Amino acid sequence: MRNEVRRLAMVTGAVFLVLVLYLTYVQAVTGEMLYLNPLNPRLAAVEQQTERGTIYDRSGRILARTVTNGGQLRREYPYGGAAAPVVGYVSPRYGSTGLEASRDGDLLGLGGWQRFLNEGLRLAGKQARGNDLHLTLDADLQRLATNLLAGRKGAVVALDPQSGAVLVLASSPTFDPNRLEEEWSWINDPAAGSPLLNRALQGLYPPGSVMKLVTATAALERDPAVLQRQFYCPGYLEVQGWKLTCPRAHGHLDFQEAMMYSCNVTFATLALEAGADKFKSTAALYGFNKPVNFDLPVKESQVPAHLDANGLAESSIGQGAVLATPLQMALVTAAVANRGIMMQPYLVARVTSPGGQTLWQFQPRPLQVVTGAAVAEEIKNAMVATVKGGTATAAALPGVQVAAKTGSAQNPRGLAHAWLVAMAPAENPTIVVAVVVENAGAGGVVAAPIAREIMAAALRR
Structure with a gap:
């Protein structure tokens, strides 16, 4: 009888201890989070x-x-x-x-x-x-980006590659929060184009040829001699009985020319040589398949876990199952701009009390070393050539050296999405811009002028 009572007391004590520990955890660790829950x-x-x-x-x-x-x-x-x-x-x-x-x-x-x-x-x-x-947001640049999108579905992200500070986070179409109650029915109408969706952070798009920055990184890290090689593009590449095509037959070209003219055949070839593991690990360093720690919710950009030869060739040029947010591609470009070092992106610089006292302040910090400075420099040089005489000439600024990469991402619903990522001034970039306009066609025609105007306005300031 005494043993049974002792056992009951021990069980009761253990349950009580667990309950005390749980309540302490709820109060001390999750109490504030639960209190601030919107529900x-x-x-x-x-x-x-x-x-x-x-x-x-x-x-x-x-x-x-x-x-x-x-x-x-x-x-x-x-x-x-x-x-x-x-x-x-x-x-x-x-x-x-x-x-x-x-x-x-x-x-x-x-x-x-x-x-x-x-x-x-x-x-x-x-x-x-x-x-x-x-x-960190610049309200004038934010308004300019919104006006340049002109109601078309798309997004613009601009940031300082040296600190990670976000300068622009524009999404279109948008809505007027001052008239939320009056316009709620319109805002939720399918014809409105989902204005509540923040496409800069929540929009997942095939990145098209801007993904070639990732492919170039993997290829150059595997074999720096790629820079001295000559490639041949007959306009297509056969991969396991499937044809990957180029917009045209580029003939003989080197690495820089392949970037300038966005040669699918060359970059697919480089990805196949590097292998799926190298491509996926490089994409992971750039932030793919990882949650983004940011002040607002961000969708996770995706590279498929399993890539056969066809999937790798498609992924290397930003097609197939690869998906990315505009913020993600801005971060990729920022890492190239910042000598291979990706900075932690941030939007809230500091919090102050009603009396003006600083209660919290963000300290810029590196997020990831993606690649070496030499590799980043070669990719940037190829992007400069792309603006001078390749597919991104519409991103050029007078008196300022700009580096950029265009993309026209095919999708099953209409025209290609127009992409452009860019940095300026190329010799010491202080601004990086990523632009996507849905179903708008060529990135060099549609997205490039938007990026150019954002960079010009930022540099004037």
């Missing part, structure tokens, strides 16, 4: 009693602020649809998106000691105030 009904009540913090761009221009209207707090967005893909919206009826959702805790002052301070203010009947966000 927590208490947040709606807090929202009504708190002046939400202001969101600023890199120069202090207001992207989102709280105003009082008829005694009620209301959110106002001075840049309307241009900044909507970034700041999102907050609505008592439709919830929140963008930074308004992902940085809810900061904007409502619900993190750390501020949570208890603001609770005290609310209990005392006083107005609580959230923290302010200071972004």
Whole structure:
């Protein structure tokens, strides 16, 4: 009998200990996360009693602020649809998106000691105030990119390759968060083109020939002598009974000319020589098949896990099952621009209290060493030649050396997606741009002028 009682006591004690440890974990580790979950009904009540913090761009221009209207707090967005893909919206009826959702805790002052301070203010009947966000975004460039997309489905991403700071994150079509309630039916109409979809981060596209930057990296790392070789393009390449075609027969050409004229045959040949494992490992270093740690949700770019010869040839030119976000291809280009070092991308530079005190600040840091400086330099040189006399001449800027790569990604639904990635000034890049316009045709014709205008405006600043 005593043994049974002892066993029962031990089991009860163990269960009690597990319960204590679990409750401690919930309270100490996940408590704040659970409290800030958008599904927590208490947040709606807090929202009504708190002046939400202001969101600023890199120069202090207001992207989102709280105003009082008829005694009620209301959110106002001075840049309307241009900044909507970034700041999102907050609505008592439709919830929140963008930074308004992902940085809810900061904007409502619900993190750390501020949570208890603001609770005290609310209990005392006083107005609580959230923290302010200071972004790396350039509001003027963001508006310019939105205007250049002109309502067409697509996206523009621009960033500083030396720091990882995101300057532009434009998606089109967009919506006006100031008129969310009035336009909700239109926003959700299929004919509107999914304006709530942030194509810069959530759009997965076949990258087309801009993927050749990844293929070039794998090929040059495997064999630097590729630079001295001559290739021959008869207009197609037979791979296991399947023909991979080029836009035209390029004849004899070297590595740089293959990049200039975007020769599918040459890059497929290089990928087949390097092998599937080398191609996939290089893509992984660039960030494919990995989650992206960013201030907003990002879809994971994809390279197939299993590649036969046909799949490898297709993937090497950005076709087949390869899919990438515009942010991903901007990061690929930024790594080339930054001598093979990919920086951690970031959008929120710092968080400040209502009194202006800096509570948190991002410290730029390397994310991944993708390749050596020599390989990156050779790829950049080939991209410079592509602007001077290849498929990207429309990206050229007077007095500035630009490096770029075009892409025209075939897809089963209409015309090819027009891609262009670029950097400037090529000798020491301070801006990288990735542009995609859906079903628009040739990247050198449609995407290049958009990238050119963004780079020109950024360099003027």
